[in-house]
Each structure stands twice: as structure tokens, then as C-alpha cells.
Amino acid sequence: MNAAIRAIARSAMTAGLEAYGINYGFAGLVAGDIHQLSSSDMDGIIARGGTILYSARFPEFAEEKVQLQGIEQLKKFGIDALVVIGGDGSYHGAERLSQHGFNSVGIPGTIDNDIPGTDFTIGFDTAVNTALDALDRINDTATSHQRVFVVEVMGRGAGDIALWAGVSAGADAIVIPERDYDIKAIADKIKLNRKKGKDHALIVLAEGVMSAADFKTKLDQYGSFDSRAITLGHVQRGGRPTAKDRVLASRFGDYAVKLLLEGKGSLAIGIRDNKLVATDIIDTLENHKHITDVSLQDVNKRLRF
Template sequence: MKKIGVLTSGGDAPGMNAAVRAVVRKCIYHDIEVYGVYNGYQGLMEGNIKQMILGSVGDIIQRGGTILYSARSEEFKTEQGQQKAIEQLNRFGIEGLIVIGGDGSFRGAEKLTQKGYPCIGVPGTIDNDIPGTDFTIGFDTALNTIIDAIDKIRDTATSHERTYVVEVMGRNAGDLALWAGLADGAESILIPEKPDDFDSVVQKLIRGQKRGKKHSIIILAEGIGSGIDYGKRIEEATNMDTRVTVLGHIQRGGSPSGFDRVLASRLGAKAVDLLLDGKAGRMVGIQKNELVDHDIIEILQQKHHINMDMYRLSNELSI
């Protein structure tokens, strides 16, 4: 293999640049030409592809977002769109493609692999919702962004003796909410993987108030529903002064943590190794701090599971 392409797709995640850097430098180390595909699969169909050199990835390991940009593409989901992408890959002579993104991005990689273009998926999403890996690129940074925000919210919650509902991202996975809630001592954590027991949340707030507790923090994953609506329900049920904070897209931005930089570097380099070993249709990941790879089709058929031991612990510690 003499030419490898790399693209980022779907929602951006801190650490994507570190992964791109690892792919580019690993390829150049092995005397392989490497091409950056800009604007995800949309850019691939349009031929927005440029050869990358060492200087292309200089001074990016500490930057959030992705220098290759990202875009969602409905056209690529069609046979016609995939054929356009294949034509561009042929035009540039690209023999293998590394796709950094989430499950939707991996489905695109799967389609191209089935059509004869070897692809490797690198899990990059703050949601941490990809089976087959303990952590995805961007999760740790987003988690620490949430923790920092909740620390600040707790200061004002204490000062004004209020209850705060904090809505965090995560799509249909509760990892960000669970980890942030446990790390910040939230009174209740609401995640899609567990039924919403509104009465128990209310009772916990009332018990706390009776023993003299002046403020509370409730973490709500966006997959549950609207934090604003939930805050109104809490206030109506408890008559407590309640405020809502929706953290939104600040969770995606910022300089990646040391953990995410190292993880992205390891996974990006591993993806190149797999292509050089003649493997295709694989996803790289990390389990028990060891790099692994899985069949990407099998991974897409599996379901991400939350760590229920952590969820039970959070309930035990928030009495």
C-alpha cells in the first residue's frame, strides 16, 4: 500500500487532530503518501483531497476540533454518492482509507470496504457510545469540561440555595452524565439506560431538604429529554427554587486532555498498522489499556452498555 487517505466525519471531538497527526506521521515514517480528505464524506465525493506532509500536522496535537473539518452527508448514504466517492479514490490512487468518527461514520467505512476499498474506523466521539472500546476519542476532554462547569454551578447553587438541573450531551448514551455525576457528587443522575423514576428524584430532594441540605445538582443526559422541561417538573413537585443549565456545544470544544491526546495517537497509528497488514473493515479500540481491533460490521450490530456498577455506586454515595 503506497497511498492512504484520512478523513474526519460526524460531530467533532477533541483529540481528532491528534489522531490525524498520528496517521500522517506514521504513514510518512513508512514512506507512504498520505492524503487528507476535507469535509468528511461530502468532501470525499467532491474530491476535496490534498496530499499531506509533516508540516501539515505541525502544532495541531493540542488543538480541539479537526483541521480536516467535518460534515454530515445524506448523499453519501446513496449508491450514487458512494460511487462518486469511489471515483475520487480512484482518481487520487488512494488504496486505503482511515475514518475518524462515530457509528454513522463507521457505516460509511463499511460500505466502502464492501465495494473494495479497505477502510479502518477510529472511534472519535464525545458520547463514548461505540461498542468494542472502553473509551472513544474526545470523551475524557468533554467529561472534564462538564466537571469544570458543574463545579462553577455548584458555587452559585450553594450561594442561592437552589436546585440545579444540568443537561449534558451524549445522544442516546448516558456515559457523560454518569461519569460527570459521580465525579461531581450529583444527587441524581438521569440516563437513557435507566427508566426515569421521577418520584425517587423528588423524594431524595425532599429528604435532603429536611435534613438541612441547601442545594442539589441533578445531571440529565440529553437522551432522556429536555432539561428545561424537567426543571419545571421538579419545581412544581417540590416548590424548590430550581434553575436549568444546558451545557450544549461547549462540551465538544477545547484543547484535548492528555488522555485523549495519547489515546488518539495510539489509535491513529494502530489504524495505519492494520492497513499495512492487509486488514480492512476493522475498527480500532482500547480495552483494559490494550489496543484491539474488531470487525466493523460486527461492532455496528452490537449495543453500547453503560457501567451499571458505577450507576449503583452513584446512588449509594448520593444518599
């Protein structure tokens, strides 16, 4: 997030524009919690997790009246265009402002990777690596103690974190909302592995499917596995961002400013097939969905024990 804020602000300043930061998202927008950013405010933030502009839920922004109040504030500060970084809610806010004629651009920033119009979101790579750190450690314990671990990773609507972290950790099974799963088949595989000499197992589960505790209960109906359920939860958020996320955020922010300077707007920024793209934000949100690369599940099946 901070890397994107820095990129937008610095790129704008380099182009001779003024950059303003809005604290607490749309709540701060409506309340006028807006302040000019200096270049030195951006110094060093690229390495830090979280966001220097804070974040807040603001369901009230679904109301047209409140949206128009937000636009009033933007005009009061002499702001010509808004760049919103975030997930689903942030994007819909930007869409509404665009519909009211206020030039708003969305940058995909959510760890779940579930935004249409892009292959990757800012924060996804960091979250996957953080989950992987935990999975590697859990593998140490699973191996030493001959245990079966069911680990629930983030991903309400999309299995991307489960797939990437699962393949990286060498999971015995990856369970995602995009595809059916067969708990009995997973149980049979674990039993077969034991006969072949592998006493431990790791099952990576996207939270959108069910909870780790529920999965463990179902799994235990098929055998005695000395299984443990773990929910990684909030531990996957925050932390020093990876290089990939910082480069992506830097490119997104810089590209958003470039497009605004060219007079374009109402766009959703993304990266597709390794190229920066910008699509109409209204069309993107109304007519497209994020597509998870489920082929990683097939790869994983061929590579497990």
C-alpha cells in the same frame, strides 16, 4: 480529532507511505477535496480542538451511486486505504466502502462515547472534563444560593457523559436513558436532604432522556425547589484535548496504520479492557452495541449526601 489525524499521517509517513487529508468528510471525498499532508502540517495540531480537515454532514452518502463516486476519487489520487474518524455516520460510510471492497478503517471519534467495539472514544474524556468544569462552577452557585440545578449534558443515546460528569461533580442524582428514573424519589431525596441541612442539589441529566426544562417542570410538581434548568449544549465540544484523549488518539491512529501495513482492513479500531483491539467493521456495526457502564449510577447513589 487532530491528534488522530496527526497520528495516522505521521505513522504512515514514518512507514514510508504518503498520507492524504480529505476535507469536509464524505462530502469532500466525493468532491475530490483531497490534498497530500506533510509532516510539518501536523506540527502543533495535537493541542488544538476541532479538526484541521473540517467536518460536514453528507446524508447523500447513503446512496450507493455516491459511494462509488467516492471510491473513484480515492483511486484517482492513488489512495489504497481510508481511515475514517468519527461517530455513527462516519462508521456507516466506512462500512459501505468496505462492502464495495475499498479497505476502510474506522476510528471512534465522538464525544458521546456511543460507538460499538470500544470502551472509550476520542473526545469523550475532554467533553466530560469540560462538562465537569461547568458543573463545578454550578455547584459553587448552588451552594451559595441554596438552589436545585437540573443540568442537561450531551448524550442522545448513551448516558456515559452524564455518568462520568455526574459522579465527578458529586451529583445528587444522575438520570440516563439506559435506566428508569423516578422523579418523585429524586424530589423526596432533595426534601430529606434539606431536613438534614443540605439546601442545594445538582441533578445531571442525559439529553437522551428529556430536556432540562421538561425535567424541571416535572420536578417542580413535587415541591418548591427554587430550581433552575441548564442545557450545556455545544459548550461541551471543542477545546484543548486532555492527555487521555491525545494518548488514545495517538495510539488509535498509529495502530490503524500498523494494521493496514499488515494487510488487514475493514476494521473498527477500539480499546477494550485497556488493550487496543480491531474488529470487523461490518460485524461490529450490525451485531454489537455500545455498553454503558451503568454501575457508576449505583456508585453515585452510595456516595451522595
